[in-house]
Amino acid sequence: xxxxxxxxxxxxxxxxxxxxxxxxxxxxxxxxxxxxxxxxxxxxxxxxxxxxxxxxxxxxxxxxxxxxxxxxxxxxxxxxxxxxxxxxxxxxxxxxxxxxxxxxxxxxxxxxxxxxxxxxxxxxxxxxxxxxxxxxxxxxxxxxxxxxxxxxxxxxxxxxxxxxxxxxxxxxxxxxxxxxxxxxxxxxxxxxxxxxxxxxxxxxxxxxxxxxxxxxxxxxxxxxxxxxxxxxxxxxxxxxxxxxxxxxxxxxxxxxxxxxxxxxxxxxxxxxxxxxxxxxxxxxxxxxxxxxxxxxxxxxxxxxxxxxxxxxxxxxxxxxxxxxxxxxxxxxxxxxxxxxxxxxxxxxxxxxxxxxxxxxxxxxxxxxxxxxxxxxxxxxxxxxxxxxxxxxxxxxxxxxxxxxxxxxxxxxxxxxxxxxxxxxxxxxxxxxxxxxxxxxxxxxxxxxxxxxxxxxxxxxxxxxxxxxxxxxxxxxxxxxxxxxxxxxxxxxxxxxxxxxxxxxxxxxxxxxxxxxxxxxxxxxxxxxxxxxxxxxxxxxxxxxxxxxxxxxxxxxxxxxxxx
Amino acid sequence: xxxxxxxxxxxxxxxxxxxxxxxxxxxxxxxxxxxxxxxxxxxxxxxxxxxxxxxxxxxxxxxxxxxxxxxxxxxxxxxx
Numbered sequence: 001x002x003x004x005x006x007x008x009x010x011x012x013x014x015x016x017x018x019x020x021x022x023x024x025x026x027x028x029x030x031x032x033x034x035x036x037x038x039x040x041x042x043x044x045x046x047x048x049x050x051x052x053x054x055x056x057x058x059x060x061x062x063x064x065x066x067x068x069x070x071x072x073x074x075x076x077x078x079x080x081x082x083x084x085x086x087x088x089x090x091x092x093x094x095x096x097x098x099x100x101x102x103x104x105x106x107x108x109x110x111x112x113x114x115x116x117x118x119x120x121x122x123x124x125x126x127x128x129x130x131x132x133x134x135x136x137x138x139x140x141x142x143x144x145x146x147x148x149x150x151x152x153x154x155x156x157x158x159x160x161x162x163x164x165x166x167x168x169x170x171x172x173x174x175x176x177x178x179x180x181x182x183x184x185x186x187x188x189x190x191x192x193x194x195x196x197x198x199x200x201x202x203x204x205x206x207x208x209x210x211x212x213x214x215x216x217x218x219x220x221x222x223x224x225x226x227x228x229x230x231x232x233x234x235x236x237x238x239x240x241x242x243x244x245x246x247x248x249x250x251x252x253x254x255x256x257x258x259x260x261x262x263x264x265x266x267x268x269x270x271x272x273x274x275x276x277x278x279x280x281x282x283x284x285x286x287x288x289x290x291x292x293x294x295x296x297x298x299x300x301x302x303x304x305x306x307x308x309x310x311x312x313x314x315x316x317x318x319x320x321x322x323x324x325x326x327x328x329x330x331x332x333x334x335x336x337x338x339x340x341x342x343x344x345x346x347x348x349x350x351x352x353x354x355x356x357x358x359x360x361x362x363x364x365x366x367x368x369x370x371x372x373x374x375x376x377x378x379x380x381x382x383x384x385x386x387x388x389x390x391x392x393x394x395x396x397x398x399x400x401x402x403x404x405x406x407x408x409x410x411x412x413x414x415x416x417x418x419x420x421x422x423x424x425x426x427x428x429x430x431x432x433x434x435x436x437x438x439x440x441x442x443x444x445x446x447x448x449x450x451x452x453x454x455x456x457x458x459x460x461x462x463x464x465x466x467x468x469x470x471x472x473x474x475x476x477x478x479x480x481x482x483x484x485x486x487x488x489x490x491x492x493x494x495x496x497x498x499x500x501x502x503x504x505x506x507x508x509x510x511x512x513x514x515x516x517x518x519x520x521x522x523x524x525x526x527x528x529x530x531x532x533x534x535x536x537x538x539x540x541x542x543x544x545x546x547x548x549x550x551x552x553x554x555x556x557x558x559x560x561x562x563x
Numbered sequence: 564x565x566x567x568x569x570x571x572x573x574x575x576x577x578x579x580x581x582x583x584x585x586x587x588x589x590x591x592x593x594x595x596x597x598x599x600x601x602x603x604x605x606x607x608x609x610x611x612x613x614x615x616x617x618x619x620x621x622x623x624x625x626x627x628x629x630x631x632x633x634x635x636x637x638x639x640x641x642x643x
Contacts, residue, residue, distance in 0.1 A: 180602070
C-alpha cells in the first residue's frame with residue numbers, strides 16, 4: 001500500500017467522486033488522501049492556489065470539469081471565425097490553469113475532456129456545423145489532445161468515451177445538476193471513478209504487466225487435445241472462428257504496449273504448440289514469453305510464470321474461460337487479476353473495461369519490452385538445462401562493449417543512473433548535463449557497459465564513474481541493471497576500470513558502499529573483488545581500498561570489445 | 564401498499580443510509596431530526612429511496628419536500 005495525495009479541483013460536486021475513487025485506489029494498492037476545492041473553484045484554486053492546497057502538496061491533481069463549466073458556447077448561424085475565436089479564448093483560459101498547476105505543483109495533472117452534449121439543437125447538423133455545440137465539443141477536445149501530446153505530465157481522462165460507453169442519455173442527468181450540481185448521473189459515478197483510478201494506478205506502476213492466457217476455448221474454440229488442430233475453431237470459416245480470430249489479434253496487439261504474453265494451459269506441451277501453429281491463428285508461439293502447458297494446478301503455473309518473468313504475481317492478469325480455474329486462482333490469493341470472462345464474443349469488452357493495461361507512459365522501449373522478456377525467459381529455461389552455471393554462461397556467447405561515455409548513449413546512461421536501486425553502490429542521481437560534465441572532466445574515468453548474447457542485445461546495462469585524486473581512484477558511481485545479474489558483467493567492468501586506472505599510473509582503487517533500503521545485494525561487492533574495508537559507519541555505509549598491483553583480471557565469459 | 568408498509572420500508576432505507584439501527588422516522592420527521600442528514604447524505608438518501616421503490620422522484624417534488632410524510636405521499640402517488 002502506498003500513500004498518495006490527490007487534489008480534486010471541481011467544476012461540480014466532487015464528494016462522491018472522491019469516495020468512490022478512494023475505493024478503487026485502495027483496491028489497486030494506493031491509499032489516497034484528498035483535497036477538494038470549494039464548489040466550482042477549480043480555476044481559481046489552480047491559478048491562485050490557496051494556502052491549504054499549497055500545504056497539501058498534491059502528488060496528483062485532477063481537474064473535474066464538464067460541459068457545464070464552459071465559459072462560452074457557440075450558436076447556430078455563428079461564423080466559423082467567431083467560433084474559432086471562442087475556442088482560442090476557452091483554450092487560453094484552460095491553458096493558463098494547466099500551466100499554473102505545472103509550475104506550482106510539478107506533478108501529474110489529469111483533466112477531463114468534455115462529454116458530448118445531451119441535446120443537439122440542429123439535430124444531425126450539430127455534428128459538423130461550426131455553430132453546433134456537438135461540433136464545438138469535438139473541436140475543443142481536439143485541442144485538449146494536442147496539449148496532452150505536447151505535455152508529458154498531462155493526462156486526459158476520457159469522459160467523452162465513458163459517457164458514450166455508459167449511455168449518454170443515462171449519463172446526462174439534468175436533475176442531478178440542478179438539484180445537487182453533479183456533472184453526471186450519480187449512478188454513473190462508480191464507472192467514472194473506476195476509469196479515473198486506472199490513470200492514477202498506472203502512473204504509480206500499479207497496473208498489470210503481463211497477460212496470461214489459457215488456450216482451449218479461450219484463444220480458440222474447442223480442445224486441441226481432443227479435437228486435434230484441424231478441429232479447432234479459429235479463422236474465417238465459421239462465425240465462432242472469427243470471434244476467436246478477433247480476440248487473438250486483440251491479445252497480440254498488447255505486445256506493442258510492452259505487455260508481456262504468457263500461456264497457462266492444461267495441455268500436453270506439443271498439443272499447445274500445435275494449436276499455436278494453427279494456419280488460421282494470429283498468435284504464435286514466439287509471441288509468448290513463456291508457454292506453460294502441463295497438468296500442474298494453474299495457480300502454481302502462475303507463480304512459475306511470474307518467477308520466469310521476474311514479475312510479482314500481482315502484475316499478472318489471468319484469462320481463462322473455465323470458472324473453476326478462475327476460482328482456483330482467486331482462492332490461491334496470489335494477487336493476480338482474474339477477469340470474469342464467460343462468452344467468447346465478450347472477451348474483448350471485459351478485458352478492455354478492466355483498465356489492466358492503462359498506458360500513461362509509452363516509450364519506444366515499451367514496444368520492445370515484450371521481446372526482451374521473452375529473451376530473458378528463454379535464458380532462464382536454458383539455465384535449467386545446464387549441469388552447472390559456468391556451462392550456461394559459456395553457452396550464452398556473451399559479447400560486451402565497455403567504453404567511455406558517448407553522447408549517443410547519454411540519455412540511456414542517465415535513465416539507468418536514475419532508476420537503478422538494487423545493484424547500485426552509491427545510489428547517486430545525476431542529470432544528463434552533470435554526467436556529460438563528468439565525462440568531459442579529465443580527472444574522471446567514466447565507463448558504460450553494453451552486453452549482447454545469443455538471445456539478443458541487452459543494451460547499456462552498467463555505468464561506472466570514478467574520480468582520480470592524489471594517486472587514488474575514487475569510485476563515485478557503480479551500478480548495473482538487474483537484467484544482467486550474475487552474468488559476469490561486473491567483473492568485466494572492474495577489469496576495464498583497473499586497466500584504465502593502471503594506465504594512468506594510479507596505485508589504489510577506493511570504493512564506497514552507501515546503504516539504502518534497496519541495495520543490500522551489493523553490500524559485499526567490494527569484498528568479493530578483494531578490497532579491504534577501511535571504514536564503516538553505524539548506518540552501514542562503508543569505504544573500501546585495493547592496491548591495484550594486487551588486482552588480477554576476473555572476466556571469464558564475456559568477450560569484450562575495446563574502444 | 565399501505566402507508567404503514569411504505570413507512571416500514573422507508574425506515575429500513577433510512578437506517579441503512581445513516582447506518583443507525585435506532586432510527587425511527589415518522590410523518591413529521593425532517594432533516595433537522597436525523598443526525599448526519601446533510602446535503603451530501605440527502606443525495607444518497609434520495610437515490611436509495613428511488614432504488615428501494617423502483618421509482619424516480621420528479622424534480623419539483625424533491626425541491627418542495629418538507630418532511631418524510633410528504634416523501635411517503637409521493638411514493639404512494641407513484642403507484643406504491
